Amino acid sequence: MKLVGMLDSPFVRRTFITARMLGIPFEHQSLSVFRNFAEFHAINPLVKAPTLVFDDGEVMVDSSQIIAWLEHSAAPGKSLWPLDPGRYRRCLQLTSLGLAAAEKSVHRVYETKVRPKECRDPDWLERVDGQIRDTYGLLEAHVGTSDWxxxxxxxxxxxxxxxxxxxxxxIAPGLVADSDYPGLAALSAAAEALPAFSAAHYS
Structure with a gap:
């Protein structure tokens, strides 16, 4: 089984870390959807990261679907979701907000790094930046007294x-300051210290 994509993609990275934390063996092939388009296209014509390539050559895309399959089929009996219904709902809610923050951050990359400078929309960028800050604001409000x-x-x-x-x-140093979101900053520091996160380091 092979996971294809760059670890500087939040969707590739969350999939990589999940597989590591579940103890699932896999190969990682670091390909960029931009710089390695032709090579990625040969693996998956969608050129979408992450791509999971099964041993029989079939492929799956979308980090949430890949993660669901990993838990259900590759690591039966193991889970990174709480069993308690209330905690499960909270976990789904906060995961969805994390995905929203990642998605809006990717939008920012496309607007500032991919789109030609003369075609960029400052109003759209302002809106995206506001959505990123507001999403982290919602998440900060949900940080409790537990470590996780x-x-x-x-x-x-x-x-x-x-x-x-x-x-x-x-991708946007200074957009969200640790001092404005101390709970999230502490959570990030604790998570990044875990072996699975260290294995997925990028710079």
Whole structure:
């Protein structure tokens, strides 16, 4: 089984970290959807990261669907979701907010790094920046007194939120200050110290 994509993608990284935390063996092939388009296209014509390539050559895309399959089929009996219904709902809610922050941060990359400078829309960029800040504001309000977002151990919510936070800092330094979101900053530091996160380091 092979995971294809660059670790500076929050969606590739959350998938990589999830597989590591579940103890699932896999190969990682670091290909860029931009710089390695032809090579990526030969693996998956969609050229979408992450792509999971099964041993029979079939492919799957979308980090959430890949993660669902990993838990259900590759690591039965293991889960990064709480069993308690209330905590499960909270975990889904915070994971969805983390995904939103990551998605809006990717939009910012496309607007500032991919789109030609003369075609950029400052009003759109202002809107996206506001959505990023507001999403992290919602997440900050949900940080409790526990070490992790949904209890005493890291869940998919912690993975996704911490990955999104690191990505936003990487692509837009200064957009969200640690001092304005101290709970998220502390969560990120704790998550990045985990072996699975260290294995997925990028710079």
């Amino acid at each position: 977002l949904c209890g005493d151990y890291p869940t998919q919510a912690d993975i996704t939120v911490a990955v999104a936070w690191r990505f936003t800092h990487f």
